[in-house]
Amino acid sequence: MHPLSHRITRLLHTSTSFAFSALRPSISTQLPHITHRFRNSAIHLHTANMSSMAARLKGKTILITGASSGIGKSTALEFAKTQPEDLKLILTARRIDTLKEIATEIGKQAPGVKVLPVKLDVSVPEEVSAFVGGLPQEFREVDVLVNNAGLVKGMAQAPDINPADISVMFATNVTGLINMTQAILPIFKTRADGGRGDIINIGSIAGREPYQGGSIYCATKAAVRSFTDALRRELIATRIRIIEIDPGQVETEFSVVRFGGDKAKADKVYEGVEPLTPDDIAEVVVFAAGRRENVVLADTLVFPNHQAAATVMHRKSA
Numbered sequence: 001m002h003p004l005s006h007r008i009t010r011l012l013h014t015s016t017s018f019a020f021s022a023l024r025p026s027i028s029t030q031l032p033h034i035t036h037r038f039r040n041s042a043i044h045l046h047t048a049n050m051s052s053m054a055a056r057l058k059g060k061t062i063l064i065t066g067a068s069s070g071i072g073k074s075t076a077l078e079f080a081k082t083q084p085e086d087l088k089l090i091l092t093a094r095r096i097d098t099l100k101e102i103a104t105e106i107g108k109q110a111p112g113v114k115v116l117p118v119k120l121d122v123s124v125p126e127e128v129s130a131f132v133g134g135l136p137q138e139f140r141e142v143d144v145l146v147n148n149a150g151l152v153k154g155m156a157q158a159p160d161i162n163p164a165d166i167s168v169m170f171a172t173n174v175t176g177l178i179n180m181t182q183a184i185l186p187i188f189k190t191r192a193d194g195g196r197g198d199i200i201n202i203g204s205i206a207g208r209e210p211y212q213g214g215s216i217y218c219a220t221k222a223a224v225r226s227f228t229d230a231l232r233r234e235l236i237a238t239r240i241r242i243i244e245i246d247p248g249q250v251e252t253e254f255s256v257v258r259f260g261g262d263k264a265k266a267d268k269v270y271e272g273v274e275p276l277t278p279d280d281i282a283e284v285v286v287f288a289a290g291r292r293e294n295v296v297l298a299d300t301l302v303f304p305n306h307q308a309a310a311t312v313m314h315r316k317s318a
């Protein structure tokens, strides 16, 4: 065997199809006579990998909070794209009209996906406790809960933080997430081996590293982190997977909400940098849910290339 062929064969066995596709161009230039065979193998590997992810998600019911915008919306579309033939999506948020538009969009692209848009304010405990009972029978067997709904308000520092902002951030990011988790866990716990299902919590770099002007938001995300870590320990004797994904800077409606609808102020946050897109995070969420059942992507921090910490960014001058 040609020594390079041997190396390529080893690579095919050990690397993911993604890594291999990055190597392919240089291999193509060096060894035109063997590339065709290996390119076919690479395509086969890629297809096999994709279809195993789709197979693992087949027939599942996925519940996403905050699905009307940003990361939540992208996550809904990414699940539908990955398993377009047999999937159920429950999309929740306060803006029901937007959810219905997303449901229509998914219906056109992935007719095998059943979408249920539900108006739900996670910061209202009564709405959360009535939620599961209100689901149609065919959507009740939830397999994956993506706790994504969340928000930040303002940049004020103590002692000038608006009490209403403190309340809404804690009620949404912390109590809302905990109440959703408590509403869905009993469904998971009826299953074999102590229980099965995935809880995917969207935390933030802010939960790992507090910054000035973000004390309340950072405190809420630190609370999410503690709750998530405790939950993973509490459920150790089950097959329930507890997953946290912590994004760095992502361009969504997040900053517009932070600055009370002031788009110009929000745009300034992203000046000179290249933030993540909500699709970048959605891919990680779907990847986590699409792993083999024994694999738990417990804790993931995702930065754009220019970011190294909550407040450490490289900004290009204009």
Ligand SMILES: NC(=O)c1ccc[n+]([C@@H]2O[C@H](COP(=O)([O-])OP(=O)(O)OC[C@H]3O[C@@H](n4cnc5c(N)ncnc54)[C@H](OP(=O)(O)O)[C@@H]3O)[C@@H](O)[C@H]2O)c1
Residues within 6 Å of the ligand: 065, 066, 067, 068, 069, 070, 071, 072, 092, 093, 094, 095, 096, 120, 121, 122, 123, 148, 149, 150, 151, 152, 172, 202, 203, 204, 205, 246, 247, 248, 249, 250, 251, 252, 253, 254, 255, 257, 278
């Ligand atoms: N963007 C970032 O840089 C960044 C970084 C790290 C972490 N995160 C986290 O990522 C998650 C998603 O944020 P995003 O960036 O995608 O922002 P976004 O575009 O503003 O989306 C936030 C979503 O949460 C929903 N939401 C807000 N309050 C809610 C409530 N009380 N009940 C139900 N849904 C509610 C919103 O829907 P409605 O308004 O229709 O209710 C919307 O769908 C949040 O948990 C956020 O903290 C964001």
